[in-house]
Amino acid sequence: MQGRKIYISSIEFEDSSDKQWKDVSELELEATEIARIKESGFSQYSVFNKDKFEVVLNVASKALDTAQIRANEIDAIIVASAFGSSHVVNTSEQKTIESYFQYSAMMIREQLGLSCKHVYGLSQLGCISLHASLDLASRISGDDIRNVLCISVDQIPDNVSRYVLHSIVSDSCGALVTSTQKRPRSLILKSYDQISNSYYWDTSKYINKLEASYYPTSRRLIKNVLANSNLDMSDIRYIMPNNVSQESWQILADSLGIDFSKIYLKTLSEQAHTVSLDSFLNIKNYITNHDVPNGEKFMFFGFGFGAFWCAGIMEYCNE
Amino acid sequence: MNNLSIKNQILEKVRSLATNQISDPNKITFETRIFEEKTLNSVTLLELIDFLELELGFHINEDKLSVEYFESVNEIADTFLEVV
Numbered sequence: 297m298q299g300r301k302i303y304i305s306s307i308e309f310e311d312s313s314d315k316q317w318k319d320v321s322e323l324e325l326e327a328t329e330i331a332r333i334k335e336s337g338f339s340q341y342s343v344f345n346k347d348k349f350e351v352v353l354n355v356a357s358k359a360l361d362t363a364q365i366r367a368n369e370i371d372a373i374i375v376a377s378a379f380g381s382s383h384v385v386n387t388s389e390q391k392t393i394e395s396y397f398q399y400s401a402m403m404i405r406e407q408l409g410l411s412c413k414h415v416y417g418l419s420q421l422g423c424i425s426l427h428a429s430l431d432l433a434s435r436i437s438g439d440d441i442r443n444v445l446c447i448s449v450d451q452i453p454d455n456v457s458r459y460v461l462h463s464i465v466s467d468s469c470g471a472l473v474t475s476t477q478k479r480p481r482s483l484i485l486k487s488y489d490q491i492s493n494s495y496y497w498d499t500s501k502y503i504n505k506l507e508a509s510y511y512p513t514s515r516r517l518i519k520n521v522l523a524n525s526n527l528d529m530s531d532i533r534y535i536m537p538n539n540v541s542q543e544s545w546q547i548l549a550d551s552l553g554i555d556f557s558k559i560y561l562k563t564l565s566e567q568a569h570t571v572s573l574d575s576f577l578n579i580k581n582y583i584t585n586h587d588v589p590n591g592e593k594f595m596f597f598g599f600g601f602g603a604f605w606c607a608g609i610m611e612y613c614n615e
Numbered sequence: 616m617n618n619l620s621i622k623n624q625i626l627e628k629v630r631s632l633a634t635n636q637i638s639d640p641n642k643i644t645f646e647t648r649i650f651e652e653k654t655l656n657s658v659t660l661l662e663l664i665d666f667l668e669l670e671l672g673f674h675i676n677e678d679k680l681s682v683e684y685f686e687s688v689n690e691i692a693d694t695f696l697e698v699v
Binding site for chain 1: 650655656657658660661664677678680681682683
């Protein structure tokens, strides 16, 4: 862990009213593919029913409220997205050169009344964008940057299939607040590790080879994270996975020699694959529905086209 | 154990892993493009890596876990053996 110890004091997502739910049977796919999707655990997915930046502002506000941190206490903002379209608001009908500088992070800063001078846009990391923003938050945190607002928003364009590598992708928005000071009922980021392999940068060309590399690299990363933290799987309450498919986690669990019940996949069926939010949806679901003891540890995991694998350890702080 | 012997062991392992994938695994040679010809898949690659590491004692760095280093038995040997 290269960065400073940080506490994640809020994890918030879009409201149900921000999106429309669709049954996977409605996807324009062959019946055999629909059947496979259902076998992989998916039942529905979601599509924003309002402007994504309106959703972002709501989610970010909720994150600040939950963290009980005022806007003027935020020292840095990180807006992460797999898609470039989330980084520019571009409300102008006429595409002038100025319109390409309408950065979403600055719009959020203005609308939420933030006063931070440190503003970052994080892109080109696919479905590990929010995980990577946590890593960045820990690396920039210090005496002058204490509280960081991390936001992730991804909306799949209308004309693009949501079916990719046996997964269904939902539109999604999430926000986290991190602090260097200890916070009650928070998650401590204990470690973060990432493997990047640019051989697969042209995803559409190498997608079959990428799929073959997915498991060996995922398995190695998970083992590395445990070894580097001097932990073994028995120290981890759950792996908080990406929602790419039940089948993929069954294969990975088998290859790691762990029971499938160790994989907390509670949000896959309803939420589908939410780009970079899956791990955080799963961990929030667990914390919300259980009496989590102080010190309980979780592993998060993400994978993004590009290609990137990331994983790390979080520990619950209930003091 | 010399390098040719090791290559033969890798070939035999690939053939055994390919049993469920292709009708005649014995047609697999040192040069066969393992993934382009769908001889192995994502799951059997895991088993091949286990074989290379646990039974042959190879050390495979994380940056070498990519399929590009497993394109054929020859490439596996070239990558993970010092001298072939």
